[in-house]
Amino acid sequence: MSEQLSQHQMNDQGHLLIDGADAVSLAQEFGTPLVAYDVSAIRDQIRRFKSVFEENAIAYEVSYASKAFASIAMYQLVAQEGGHIDVVSGGELYTAMKADFPMQNVSFHGNNKSASELEMAVDQQIGVVILDNFHEIELLTKILASKNAEINVMLRVTPGISAHTHEYDQTGQEDSKFGFDINSGQAKKALEQVLANPRMKMLGVHAHIGSQIFEVNGFVMAANKLVDTVADWHDELGYEPEVINVGGGFGIRYTAEDDPIAPEAFVDAIVKAVKARAAERNLKTPAMWIEPGRSIVGPAGYSLYTIGSRKDVPGIQSYVAVDGGMGDNIRPALYQADYEAVLAAQPLAEPEETVRIAGKYCESGDILIRNQPLPKTKPGDVLAILDTGAYGYAMASNYNRNPRPAVVFVEKGDAKLVVARESLDDLVRLDRKL
Secondary structure (H helix, E strand, C coil): CCCCCCHHHECCCCCEEECCEEHHHHHHHHCCCEEEEEHHHHHHHHHHHHHHHHHCCCCEEEEEEHHHCCCHHHHHHHHHCCCEEEECCHHHHHHHHHCCCCHHHEEECCCCCCHHHHHHHHHCCCCEEEECCHHHHHHHHHHHHHHCCCEEEEEEEECCCCCCCCHHHCCCCCCCCCCEECCCCHHHHHHHHHHCCCCEEEEEEECCCCCCECCCHHHHHHHHHHHHHHHHHHHHHCCCCCEEECCCCECCCCCCCCCCCCHHHHHHHHHHHHHHHHHHCCCCCCEEEECCCHHHHCCCEEEEEEEEEEEEECCCEEEEEECCCCCCCCHHHHHCCCCCEEECCCCCCCCCEEEEEECCCCCCCCEEEEEEEECCCCCCCEEEEECCCCCCHHHCCCHHHCCCCEEEEEECCEEEEEECCCCHHHHHCCCCCC
16 A cells, blocks of 8 residues: 555545546556556646745746657657757657647757757757857857857856766766866856857756756755856856746655655745845845756656566565556666555555565666565556656657557546557568568
8 A cells, every 4th residue: 555645546446536537447448568657737837936935026937848759649748838948869859749739938958969960950940059068069059150040048057066866867066977067167168159159149057967866955055056157157157047947857756755745835935045145245146947857747747567476485575566567667786776556456455465566677786676565466466656757758769679558648537548558560660671
């Protein structure tokens, strides 16, 4: 029984509901493995973020970090909510184009954007390119000149703040592959290059200090550092920023041990810090952008699997295997990420045993959950793993030549297939014979 579920998420049969749809029925209709999203939860979280800015009377953008989960339908959903998106590849940008997403509401991130990707961004007249390094400034300068074009830019900077999170998720410290370092003077040098280029309009600065962060202090420290940095630039160079983008990384609850504050509470603290620091530095308060990804789609996602085999090692461990695994959710193997699961047909049942949830992939490390209390299970039961909406399907692979799962969006009881399940023919479609 998961503490994350409540009685209103059950139907009369006691089955798990995903935005009003029976999870067991979803598995029967669309097959498993299946990723199902609660669309109302996604809309609600975007609106909660927006309300924080509006209550604080500050200009803003809520820019969905689409690396968490990108699809045509997801971009359409963000557009319906009046959101912005950030993309990190030509593939994500192309997907946004296919979704008819308004290009003026697109930011382009990445530490090694190719010439072809930057050309696509310029041709599409996207809202802003977030510059990450000096090579990129030079490359974009050449592309803009060749196309006789102009574009908005921001500088990604590393503020020297190390977030309390998994070391692979720390991106704001000085020793990082991302961004221009503030303390060494790299960021100021980059600013001077951009300001000297009439084809680039310098909107402001961006920083991202990490992912799955539970403590607000790091965000406040980073916000203060960004305000101090642009205030110094204003005093020294006369530059006044239009935007401060504090990134994302707001932690969510995956298990009972996790105790994050509400994602919008992070934003409220950051906004208040920026406004206060800007006033201290006699700087006009810039617009504030955030880039939440996991906190928008993570809790809204459910991974549905069918239970198959079981292995009991007396006195040691019992393994319950499902028809998916590391191919559709690499995070437990890659980050040692923890999740909770329930039986879709009896999610509030008292547990009778603790088992290890194993995937079907040919790796000993293909373990989705190491110790999961469950009622007794049998082959054919539908297992629902909670909070899998971020970086599950987005990082999925065809390892062992397994097709990637289908994705459905569920809203108020209506389920719509938004990503079809890959077929065996899809797996060999790009292969060529000798």
